[in-house]
Amino acid sequence: MTLAALVLAALPAIAHAVPLAPEDGASPNADDTTAIYWVMLVVAAVIVVAVNLALVAAVVRFRARRGREATRMRAGRRVHARVAALLGAVATAIFVAGVISTSQVRDVEPSGPEGLQAASTRTAQLGVSPPAGDGQPLSMLVSGQQWLWRYEYPDGTFSYYELVVPVDTTVMLELDSTDVVHRWWVPALGGKLDATPGRDNQTWFKAEEVGVYEGRSAQFSGPGYATMRARVRVVSVPEYEAWLDQQKADIQEAQDAVQERVQQLGGRSVAEAVQGAEQ
Amino acid sequence: MSTPPARISPARPEIVTERFQPRRPAWFELASSGDHKALGALYLGAACSFLVLAVVELVLMRVQLIVPESTIISPEIFDQLMSTYGATAVVLFGIPLALGLISYIVPLQIGARGTVFPRLGALSFWLYLAGGITLYASYLYRPPDAGTNPLPPLSDTVFSPTAGADAWIAGVGLAVLGFVLFAINMLATLYRRRAPGMVWRRMPPFAWSATLIGYVLVVAGSVMFAACTMLMIDRQFDGVFFDPGEGGSPILWQHLSWFFFTGAYVVVLLFAFGTISEILPVFSRKPVFGHRAIAASLAAVAPLGLLAWMHNMYSAPIPVGWEYFAMAAALALTIPIGVLLFNWIGTLWGGVLHLRAPLLFALGAISTTTFGLAGELMSSVIPIGWQLDHTTTAQADTYYVLVGGSVFGGFAALYYWFPKITGRRMGEGLAGGSFWALLVGVHAMAIGMIFAGLEGQPVDVYKFYEGEGLAAYNLIASIGSFVLALGVLLTLANAAYSARHGVETGADPWRGSTLEWFALSPPPPHNFDVIPDVRSAEPLRDIREFVRRRTETWEPPRPVERREPEPAANPAKADAGASEQDSR
Numbered sequence: 001m002t003l004a005a006l007v008l009a010a011l012p013a014i015a016h017a018v019p020l021a022p023e024d025g026a027s028p029n030a031d032d033t034t035a036i037y038w039v040m041l042v043v044a045a046v047i048v049v050a051v052n053l054a055l056v057a058a059v060v061r062f063r064a065r066r067g068r069e070a071t072r073m074r075a076g077r078r079v080h081a082r083v084a085a086l087l088g089a090v091a092t093a094i095f096v097a098g099v100i101s102t103s104q105v106r107d108v109e110p111s112g113p114e115g116l117q118a119a120s121t122r123t124a125q126l127g128v129s130p131p132a133g134d135g136q137p138l139s140m141l142v143s144g145q146q147w148l149w150r151y152e153y154p155d156g157t158f159s160y161y162e163l164v165v166p167v168d169t170t171v172m173l174e175l176d177s178t179d180v181v182h183r184w185w186v187p188a189l190g191g192k193l194d195a196t197p198g199r200d201n202q203t204w205f206k207a208e209e210v211g212v213y214e215g216r217s218a219q220f221s222g223p224g225y226a227t228m229r230a231r232v233r234v235v236s237v238p239e240y241e242a243w244l245d246q247q248k249a250d251i252q253e254a255q256d257a258v259q260e261r262v263q264q265l266g267g268r269s270v271a272e273a274v275q276g277a278e279q
Numbered sequence: 280m281s282t283p284p285a286r287i288s289p290a291r292p293e294i295v296t297e298r299f300q301p302r303r304p305a306w307f308e309l310a311s312s313g314d315h316k317a318l319g320a321l322y323l324g325a326a327c328s329f330l331v332l333a334v335v336e337l338v339l340m341r342v343q344l345i346v347p348e349s350t351i352i353s354p355e356i357f358d359q360l361m362s363t364y365g366a367t368a369v370v371l372f373g374i375p376l377a378l379g380l381i382s383y384i385v386p387l388q389i390g391a392r393g394t395v396f397p398r399l400g401a402l403s404f405w406l407y408l409a410g411g412i413t414l415y416a417s418y419l420y421r422p423p424d425a426g427t428n429p430l431p432p433l434s435d436t437v438f439s440p441t442a443g444a445d446a447w448i449a450g451v452g453l454a455v456l457g458f459v460l461f462a463i464n465m466l467a468t469l470y471r472r473r474a475p476g477m478v479w480r481r482m483p484p485f486a487w488s489a490t491l492i493g494y495v496l497v498v499a500g501s502v503m504f505a506a507c508t509m510l511m512i513d514r515q516f517d518g519v520f521f522d523p524g525e526g527g528s529p530i531l532w533q534h535l536s537w538f539f540f541t542g543a544y545v546v547v548l549l550f551a552f553g554t555i556s557e558i559l560p561v562f563s564r565k566p567v568f569g570h571r572a573i574a575a576s577l578a579a580v581a582p583l584g585l586l587a588w589m590h591n592m593y594s595a596p597i598p599v600g601w602e603y604f605a606m607a608a609a610l611a612l613t614i615p616i617g618v619l620l621f622n623w624i625g626t627l628w629g630g631v632l633h634l635r636a637p638l639l640f641a642l643g644a645i646s647t648t649t650f651g652l653a654g655e656l657m658s659s660v661i662p663i664g665w666q667l668d669h670t671t672t673a674q675a676d677t678y679y680v681l682v683g684g685s686v687f688g689g690f691a692a693l694y695y696w697f698p699k700i701t702g703r704r705m706g707e708g709l710a711g712g713s714f715w716a717l718l719v720g721v722h723a724m725a726i727g728m729i730f731a732g733l734e735g736q737p738v739d740v741y742k743f744y745e746g747e748g749l750a751a752y753n754l755i756a757s758i759g760s761f762v763l764a765l766g767v768l769l770t771l772a773n774a775a776y777s778a779r780h781g782v783e784t785g786a787d788p789w790r791g792s793t794l795e796w797f798a799l800s801p802p803p804p805h806n807f808d809v810i811p812d813v814r815s816a817e818p819l820r821d822i823r824e825f826v827r828r829r830t831e832t833w834e835p836p837r838p839v840e841r842r843e844p845e846p847a848a849n850p851a852k853a854d855a856g857a858s859e860q861d862s863r
Contacts, residue, residue: 018730021733022733023735032662033663033665036660040660043656044654044656044657051620051649052646054624055627055645058627059632062627062630062631062632064632064633070563072566073568073628073629075625080569083621087618094610094656098606098662101660102661102662105665146438180430180432180433180438181430190666192668192669193665194594194596198524198528198529214735216735218594218737220361221433
């Protein structure tokens with residue numbers, strides 16, 4: 001009894017110290033996942049505890065002793081039909097809950113009031129792709145390659161390693177791969193999704209808090225797989241726009257430098273110049 | 280209580296010659312044998328050898344993951360270990376261990392003198408061994424490194440140009456082809472060689488599991504053989520089955536390979552379930568509770584398990600409707616597996632439990648697989664699967680099921696049938712040590728992995744970083760895997776020692792009720808001198824009951840009047856009469 005009390009007293013401390021559910025709290029789809037996760041955790045725990053308790057009880061009670069005879073367990077007729085019906089009801093309930101939960105998680109929410117709005121965005125003026133805002137999602141092209149992620153923003157700007165998104169804005173991710181199968185996963189922003197070459201795959205999130213969310217690729221993709229990280233930096237809308245301008249300017253600068261170098265090399269392409277230098 | 284048979288047909292010697300003088304060395308006899316017992320022993324020996332390799336690989340991988348950013352093992356070697364480990368644990372150990380015991384025991388259980396296609400059985404073993412050797416021979420040049428399940432395009436020639444990937448594909452392909460041939464032979468035997476009266480409803484649960492395993496292997500094994508062939512064509516002959524650039528589909532490989540690996544999972548589960556259903560009644564001294572419900576549940580597990588293959592692919596670009604279908608199949612498994620658990624507890628309840636090694640390991644198998652299957656139940660719900668699949672959390676569930684099924688279940692079967700195979704019993708002391716090491720080891724390893732996965736650790740990584748909160752969990756998991764390895768080795772050592780020095784037992788050390796205990800231990804080449812008529816699901820119990828009644832009602836024969844023999848007029852005639860009487 002004392003032991004049991006000690007264990008019970010220790011449980012909250014243990015529960016505080018270890019993760020009992022996947023990370024969440026940053027995006028509605030991750031929160032919906034956690035809700036069904038807790039339900040199923042209770043179901044699984046009940047099954048595990050019931051079966052193991054029954055096994056232990058059977059061993060303690062019915063261990064062979066001198067002079068005891070085996071007696072058949074008394075069970076009503078059609079007991080198996082009743083057990084199967086009960087289990088069938090549980091499985092059906094889980095299935096229905098699973099379907100509801102899946103459609104909730106897949107259901108893309110509109111952007112919130114603090115998010116990127118059409119009026120405040122300059123991406124709209126570029127006319128590269130449909131603008132975000134007024135609840136419209138911001139569409140990002142996420143491309144996996146050995147062993148990093150490349151992000152392409154609606155206006156054609158791109159970045160590597162880190163995806164920068166505005167807060168409270170719905171972000172649609174279009175996943176694609178240029179080489180092998182990769183798997184996108186930032187737990188706080190929802191579940192995994194494959195980036196398969198030649199096949200598009202879509203997911204979404206809406207980051208509710210400013211911050212940095214770490215993720216990892218979850219599909220073995222070669223020797224550098226363990227180092228393949230995904231990072232999402234959520235910033236306020238003005239910061240996002242400033243970052244986008246800066247990134248665009250940086251890219252332009254780098255491209256200009258390359259162009260200049262090409263002209264120095266006499267109009268040959270860089271590849272040709274390198275070949276020439278080698279010969 | 281089944282009524283004892285009114286009459287058992289009198290014993291007639293049906294085989295006259297017991298054995299010829301062997302003309303060839305023993306190893307040659309074994310290697311060229313088509314006898315189901317010799318093949319069973321070969322399968323068991325090979326499976327246990329590959330188990331040792333799998334354990335070594337697991338331990339090496341866990342050594343690398345003891346501390347963050349570890350450099351004990353290079354990433355290349357880690358990937359090679361990981362890529363061979365998956366195929367070894369499932370294809371070279373899990374399935375063949377089940378097949379070895381099926382090959383040895385099932386023909387005995389159904390009262391057969393042999394299998395229908397002995398040479399096909401032999402071919403099946405040698406194909407499987409050739410597959411294992413093909414895979415491991417790659418360590419002489421360049422081992423595979425494209426992952427536990429080498430998904431194209433990673434496994435095509437662009438990203439895996441070395442011959443290691445070919446070794447994986449050829450090795451697994453050969454082994455599964457062997458399994459398909461084995462299944463055909465065993466199914467034919469189960470249909471054509473049953474003892475008189477052994478109708479389907481009187482089949483022992485293990486033999487019934489073997490039937491279902493046969494069907495699952497024919498279906499899933501052929502699919503995997505086809506998939507391996509296609510990938511080989513892609514690699515060697517410029518095929519485009521899985522090449523997205525040429526209109527091929529990388530998703531196709533995922534469907535085919537997951538269909539097989541899910542089938543392998545089902546094989547391991549059916550084998551463990553059949554073994555448990557066989558052992559529990561014997562060691563609780565009462566008939567199995569709900570024989571028919573168990574048979575029906577096993578029959579339901581096989582197709583539902585196969586149909587749930589897409590629950591490994593929730594994150595792949597497939598229509599959500601297919602995912603619902605996979606979830607439905609996976610959740611439907613709750614019903615037969617729940618009924619099985621109910622029946623096993625019903626069998627134990629009220630029994631007289633003799634906690635010998637087979638029962639101990641069978642209880643361990645029930646407990647451990649329940650942990651894993653409850654976890655699988657969770658991640659079969661689609662959003663939870665999106666979060667947990669391909670993390671160490673989901674991998675821990677897989678370990679629970681495979682260790683519970685193949686190691687606990689397999690060892691339970693080994694402890695139970697070892698006296699039949701060798702005529703000797705395995706030591707109980709080492710068995711207890713092995714059991715507790717396995718139990719502590721699997722839980723420590725799985726709990727560490729579960730928390731690491733919830734903290735965000737994906738599968739198959741060769742390192743994790745400092746300051747991610749993963750260090751403690753990985754340390755616990757590593758220690759757990761070492762204890763688990765110790766538990767495996769204790770039982771293997773026990774088997775190796777007991778094969779020579781174990782306590783000798785008679786034909787029926789456990790008071791079993793199925794026909795394999797009617798044969799001698801080890802059984803003679805033809806298994807049975809006399810094949811008894813089967814009148815119930817517990818034929819040996821009937822025979823025991825019959826003998827008991829015979830003994831009780833036996834009366835000494837009346838003294839026979841002694842008469843002087845008449846003097847033989849013709850000695851030759853008298854001899855002829857005597858030999859005529861003998862042959863009758």
